[in-house]
Amino acid sequence: xxxxxxxxxxxxxxxxxxxxxxxxxxxxxxxxxxxxxxxxxxxxxxxxxxxxxxxxxxxxxxxxxxxxxxxxxxxxxxxxxxxxxxxxxxxxxxxxxxxxxxxxxxxxxxxxxxxxxxxxxxxxxxxxxxxxxxxxxxxxxxxxxxxxxxxxxxxxxxxxxxxxxxxxxxxxxxxxxxxxxxxxxxxxxxxxxxxxxxxxxxxxxxxxxxxxxxxxxxxxxxxxxxxxxxxxxxxxxxxxxxxxxxxxxxxxxxxxxxxxxxxxxxxxxxxxxxxxxxxxxxxxxxxxxxxxxxxxxxxxxxxxxxxxxxxxxxxxxxxxxxxxxxxxxxxxxxxxxxxxxxxxxxxxxxxxxxxxxxxxxxxxxxxxxxxxxxxxxxxxxxxxxxxxxxxxxxxxxxxxxxxxxxxxxxxxxxxxxxxxxxxxxxxxxxxxxxxxx
Amino acid sequence: xxxxxxxxxxxxxxxxxxxxxxxxxxxxxxxxxxxxxxxxxxxxxxxxxxxxxxxxxxxxxxxxxxxxxxxxxxxxxxxxxxxxxxxxxxxxxxxxxxxxxxxxxxxxxxxxxxxxxxxxxxxxxxxxxxxxxxxxxxxxxxxxxxxxxxxxxxxxxxxxxxxxxxxxxxxxxxxxxxxxxxxxxxxxxxxxxxxxxxxxxxxxxxxxxxxxxxxxxxxxxxxxxxxxxxxxxxxxxxxxxxxxxxxxxxxxxxxxxxxxxxxxxxxxxxxxxxxxxxxxxxxxxxxxxxxxxxxxxxxxxxxxxxxxxxxxxxxxxxxxxxxxxxxxxxxxxxxxxxxxxxxxxxxxxxxxxxxxxxxxxxxxxxxxxxxxxxxxxxxxxxxxxxxxxxxxxxxxxxxxxxxxxxxxxxxxxxxxxxxxxxxxxxxxxxxxxxxxx
Numbered sequence: 001x002x003x004x005x006x007x008x009x010x011x012x013x014x015x016x017x018x019x020x021x022x023x024x025x026x027x028x029x030x031x032x033x034x035x036x037x038x039x040x041x042x043x044x045x046x047x048x049x050x051x052x053x054x055x056x057x058x059x060x061x062x063x064x065x066x067x068x069x070x071x072x073x074x075x076x077x078x079x080x081x082x083x084x085x086x087x088x089x090x091x092x093x094x095x096x097x098x099x100x101x102x103x104x105x106x107x108x109x110x111x112x113x114x115x116x117x118x119x120x121x122x123x124x125x126x127x128x129x130x131x132x133x134x135x136x137x138x139x140x141x142x143x144x145x146x147x148x149x150x151x152x153x154x155x156x157x158x159x160x161x162x163x164x165x166x167x168x169x170x171x172x173x174x175x176x177x178x179x180x181x182x183x184x185x186x187x188x189x190x191x192x193x194x195x196x197x198x199x200x201x202x203x204x205x206x207x208x209x210x211x212x213x214x215x216x217x218x219x220x221x222x223x224x225x226x227x228x229x230x231x232x233x234x235x236x237x238x239x240x241x242x243x244x245x246x247x248x249x250x251x252x253x254x255x256x257x258x259x260x261x262x263x264x265x266x267x268x269x270x271x272x273x274x275x276x277x278x279x280x281x282x283x284x285x286x287x288x289x290x291x292x293x294x295x296x297x298x299x300x301x302x303x304x305x306x307x308x309x310x311x312x313x314x315x316x317x318x319x320x321x322x323x324x325x326x327x328x329x330x331x332x333x334x335x336x337x338x339x340x341x342x343x344x345x346x347x348x349x350x351x352x353x354x355x356x357x358x359x360x361x362x363x364x365x366x367x368x369x370x371x372x373x374x375x376x377x378x379x380x381x382x383x384x385x386x387x388x389x390x391x392x393x394x395x396x397x398x399x400x401x402x403x404x405x406x407x408x409x410x411x412x413x414x415x416x417x418x419x420x421x422x423x424x425x426x427x428x429x430x431x432x433x434x435x436x437x
Numbered sequence: 438x439x440x441x442x443x444x445x446x447x448x449x450x451x452x453x454x455x456x457x458x459x460x461x462x463x464x465x466x467x468x469x470x471x472x473x474x475x476x477x478x479x480x481x482x483x484x485x486x487x488x489x490x491x492x493x494x495x496x497x498x499x500x501x502x503x504x505x506x507x508x509x510x511x512x513x514x515x516x517x518x519x520x521x522x523x524x525x526x527x528x529x530x531x532x533x534x535x536x537x538x539x540x541x542x543x544x545x546x547x548x549x550x551x552x553x554x555x556x557x558x559x560x561x562x563x564x565x566x567x568x569x570x571x572x573x574x575x576x577x578x579x580x581x582x583x584x585x586x587x588x589x590x591x592x593x594x595x596x597x598x599x600x601x602x603x604x605x606x607x608x609x610x611x612x613x614x615x616x617x618x619x620x621x622x623x624x625x626x627x628x629x630x631x632x633x634x635x636x637x638x639x640x641x642x643x644x645x646x647x648x649x650x651x652x653x654x655x656x657x658x659x660x661x662x663x664x665x666x667x668x669x670x671x672x673x674x675x676x677x678x679x680x681x682x683x684x685x686x687x688x689x690x691x692x693x694x695x696x697x698x699x700x701x702x703x704x705x706x707x708x709x710x711x712x713x714x715x716x717x718x719x720x721x722x723x724x725x726x727x728x729x730x731x732x733x734x735x736x737x738x739x740x741x742x743x744x745x746x747x748x749x750x751x752x753x754x755x756x757x758x759x760x761x762x763x764x765x766x767x768x769x770x771x772x773x774x775x776x777x778x779x780x781x782x783x784x785x786x787x788x789x790x791x792x793x794x795x796x797x798x799x800x801x802x803x804x805x806x807x808x809x810x811x812x813x814x815x816x817x818x819x820x821x822x823x824x825x826x827x828x829x830x831x832x833x834x835x836x837x838x839x840x841x842x843x844x845x846x847x848x849x850x851x852x853x854x855x856x857x858x859x860x861x862x863x864x865x866x867x868x869x870x871x872x873x874x
Contacts, residue, residue: 090857093850104560107550115544122794123541123808128787130821144858177857213821232665232676235821239669257869263862299861342838349834350565357559357838360870364863365839368851371560372835384567384650384672386833396823397772397786398809401779401794402802410802413530417805420527420614421581424736425700426801432694433797 006291006305007312009284012277012322024313025330027241027271027379032221039196039225046200051207057197064172066192069208074179074190082179091180097369098149098184104371105157108390120403121410125396129159130235132210133393134202135187136217136227137178139168139194144218145181146367150374151217151388152185158393163187164212166202168194194219199226203234216388218375237388241379242271242311245363246332246352248323250339251280253359255290261336262291264364266307267300273311275330277323284314324348331382334363353382408434443728443742444749446721449714449759461750462767464678464708464816469658476633476662483637488644494634501609503629506645511616511627519616528617534806535586535621541808542594545827557840558847562833566596567672569647570830571639572624573654573664574615576605576631581655582618583804587811588654588825589622595830600624601649603639605631631656636663640671653825655812674825678816679708679748682800683769683789685760687776688717690796692727698773699728701801703744704737710748712767714760721751761785768819771800790819845871 010020045053051069058072059065066072083091114124135151138144148165155163165182167175169192182190191209193201199219205211215227216237227236245265247258262274278284291308295301317323324345327335331351339345342357349355353376354366367374377385402410411430418426447457482490488506495509496502503509520528551561572588575581585602592600602619604612606629619627628646630638636656642648652664653674664673682702684695699711715721728745732738754760761782764772768788776782779794786792790813791803804811814822839847848867855863 089853093853093857096850097854100554103554107552108562113544117537117540117808121807125545125809126783126786126792131787146854146858228669231668232818235818254869254873257866260862260866260869264860264866267860267862304862346563346836349563350568352834354835354837355563357836358841360841360844360873361837361839362848362851362866362870364855364866365844365847365851366835366837367863368854368867369847370558370837370839371554372562372837376835381669381672382832382834384832387835389833391828395819395821396826397789397819398791398803398813398824399783399794400791400798400803400807400809402798402807404795404797407797407802410806411799413533414799414802414805416526416530417534417583418801420530421583423701423704425697425704425741426804429694429697429701429799429801430805432691432697433799433802436691436797 003292005309006295007288007308007314009288010313010315012315012317012326021329024311025380035221035225039222039229042196043200043226043229046197046206047204054193054197054201054206057195058193061195061197062168062170064169069206072191072193074174074192076183079179079183079190082176083183086176086180090177093369094145094149094181094184097146098153100369100371101149101153102157105154105373105390109157110391110394114399119406119409121406122399122401124399126399127394127396129161130213130393130395131160132162132164132212133160134164134166134212134215136198136215136219136223137165137167138219139170139175139178143175143178145177146374147218148178148181149185152182152187154373154388154390155393156186158390160393164189164191164202164209166191166193166198168192168198196222196226199223199230203230214393216375216392237375237392238377238381238385242273243268244273244332244378245275245334245336246327246330247276247336247338248320248327249276249278249283250320251278251283252340253338255283255286256294257359257362258287258338259290259294261362262308262312263294263298263304265334266304266312267298270303270306271311272307274308275313275315277315277317277326279317279319279323281316284316288314320345327352331380333376333378333382334366336361336363351382353377353387404437407436440729442746443732444725444745444751446725447750447752449752449754449763458766461748462817472658472662476659476666479633480637480663480666483634483643484641491630491634491638491643494632495630498632498634499605499607501606506643509628509630511611511629513620516616516620516627519613520620523613523617527614530806531582531586531618531621534583535590537806537808538586538590539594542591542810542827545591546594547828547831551836556843556846558843559836559838561836563836564831564833566598567650567830567832568597569599569601569649570597571601571603571649571652573635573652573656573660574602574604575656576607576612576615580612580615582614583811584655585615585618586622589619589624591810591825591827592830593623595827597830601626601628601639601646603628603630603635605629605635633659633663636660636667640667651830653812653829674812674829675814675818675822679710680705681710681769681815682712682771682773683764683767684713684773684775685757685764686713686715686720687757688715688720689777690775692720692723693731694796694799695724695775696727696731698799699745699749700731700735700741702771703741703749704735707740707743708748709744711745712750712752714752714754714763716754716756716760718753721753725751757782764789768817770813770815770819773798773800788819790814790824841874844873
């Protein structure tokens with residue numbers, strides 16, 4: 001008999017469902033004042049103290065003492081050596097993943113355009129890559145080479161000339177997989193710094209670090225808070241919360257597949273969220289039983305158990321139309337459409353970070369190697385944010401060239417509108433062009 | 438004899454130029470702690486107090502007392518009546534401007550795409566408009582109908598189903614031009630609220646205002662601070678500073694035209710920045726003299742004088758190549774290429790919000806009616822931000838559908854990579870699909 005302590009069971013038709021779903025989805029987005037104060041201090045100290053402060057923070061927070069700013073650098077040779085050192089299957093899987101990520105992101109490149117309108121005026125949009133980008137990758141026990149590929153490659157595809165990778169090395173220990181991924185993706189610099197101090201160095205610059213234009217990549221609460229605080233001085237990608245998966249299933253998928261998909265999200269951390277929606281009550285029972293059966297054997301069972309208990313749910317809906325309504329309300333980071341005809345549901349789906357179509361498309365394959373990015377909007381922000389992409393590393397300039405012979409009509413309208421807004425110099429700047437050759 | 442007190446003269450070849458330019462461009466982006474505290478209070482009060490707090494803030498900050506939340510609403514009929522009431526030339530100029538803005542922004546619409554890769558996997562990107570957007574337009578003495586068009590029309594072109602316009606009515610007074618522009622652009626609601634309280638209502642919702650997904654539009658320091666503080670809960674467009682123009686001239690443009698262009702920026706406010714760069718020293722002298730001649734006759738002479746004195750400059754460069762180097766260093770909001778062959782300079786320009794090509798393309802025409810947006814990145818943020826555009830009102834979902842017969846290779850790579858990252862459930866989620874039909 002499945003235990004409702006393991007994961008909650010909800011019925012979308014039950015009274016009180018809406019409020020219960022709201023509670024389940026609620027993620028406390030409030031800032032923590034203590035974290036804010038600590039991060040503000042670190043930002044200020046690196047901003048004024050430069051490399052010396054960066055080294056001091058590294059000693060304090062990462063537990064090792066680099067001899068100089070130069071000692072923070074992981075050279076291209078060291079990256080290449082790591083790539084040669086790791087097991088061949090890992091190296092080859094990283095290389096194949098990189099090739100697929102490059103290929104997909106190549107389709108996102110935006111091109112400049114110009115056209116002449118019916119009056120002969122030239123209008124357009126010039127697209128350029130950013131000059132310098134900083135990529136933050138977590139280090140330590142959770143070191144993710146896949147995040148190196150997912151954050152660096154779109155910048156490379158966009159043509160960013162300078163990509164700086166930062167990753168902390170707790171105790172000075174390096175992760176060969178991360179170094180190898182950096183070698184494959186191609187970074188201009190790799191610095192073993194992390195936390196708010198790394199964000200500060202990238203945003204403000206130090207003697208040894210040039211300031212960048214944008215900082216992307218996942219990080220803990222200190223990194224996320226620092227990124228929020230430097231936003232405006234530099235661009236940032238997004239504010240990320242815990243990871244989530246929403247599986248919608250018609251009841252015809254192997255329950256074991258669905259359980260492993262739910263577990264793959266839950267194993268990230270205790271706050272991760274795994275939700276299954278199905279119109280098939282017997283299927284929900286089967287999944288529930290399979291969760292009970294498989295949970296004890298997982299190496300990260302404690303994390304999975306807490307995540308499912310606190311934030312997971314198996315939700316019964318009357319039909320798949322109702323499932324689509326819930327999808328748009330949840331706006332999930334990852335959405336699996338584990339149904340016979342996923343394309344039929346697609347037109348109705350307005351909000352999701354990544355949509356996995358069909359029973360075979362496990363989120364885990366998207367996380368690593370399908371091609372699209374795994375940096376996705378969380379906590380309902382798929383309502384307005386997009387996956388990390390090449391477009392994050394390009395920006396636009398408007399182009400306006402006026403045909404001398406057709407300027408008068410535009411100038412008269414500008415004069416009228418500027419006068420209406422009380423801006424005399426605007427009006428005169430337009431008007432003085434009237435009648436000119 | 439031109440007075441160097443009117444506007445500073447700099448020579449890019451002189452020693453100390455770099456430091457002087459840095460000082461000139463420096464814009465204090467620090468937050469004001471008093472403003473931050475006041476805004477945090479307002480946000481909290483509206484978040485917890487809803488409509489009652491919104492009405493209380495409106496009484497306190499805008500100096501009028503709406504009888505109820507319903508009294509904040511400007512009905513479509515009132516907007517249409519204003520449109521009928523304003524002078525015909527103004528109405529027609531607004532309508533022509535709207536048509537040009539719609540036409541240009543129509544080219545920015547991004548389409549969804551899907552493709553099958555060589556293994557038969559379906560990959561793609563689904564593009565959707567945001568559900569609900571809030572547009573902030575300043576009211577009171579500086580009421581800008583052009584900002585209504587520039588902020589609302591891209592959202593409408595993107596297909597956003599619900600656009601809410603907010604604009605303060607100091608003393609309860611409405612601006613007919615703003616109402617008329619709202620009628621032309623088409624808004625779903627128009628609320629006479631402003632300041633941080635309007636941002637709070639849009640971000641958190643009240644009994645009478647549904648929360649939106651993104652807040653765009655210009656505002657004072659309170660509005661900008663409030664937008665920064667709600668960022669993450671909703672999306673925002675950008676953090677705007679004072680407006681700027683950089684004119685690059687080969688010396689062959691009528692000095693009067695250039696002076697009116699510089700004035701059109703300087704008249705915005707005392708912190709606005711107007712800079713002219715030319716390799717022609719005699720031309721710079723002629724512009725300087727024309728500034729002296731025209732300044733006394735301008736209605737906004739006091740603002741222009743202070744802006745030019747504090748933040749303006751006439752800069753001599755050795756040649757146009759050097760001008761391009763300075764353009765990229767300044768990353769101006771508005772750039773006029775007042776030269777014989779502006780297209781020749783374009784490939785070298787990496788950073789600018791809007792680029793005006795040729796002597797006839799005055800910024801003022803772009804501000805109102807050329808077609809491209811006048812909401813542009815300021816204070817050097819053109820290094821990483823883009824003009825407001827249709828892309829600000831669309832977002833993307835990744836699409837991943839795996840061909841059952843070709844899943845094994847991907848699943849094996851995902852299993853390898855997940856195992857390397859220590860994520861067992863990810864590995865098993867991929868692996869259980871191997872060999873399946």
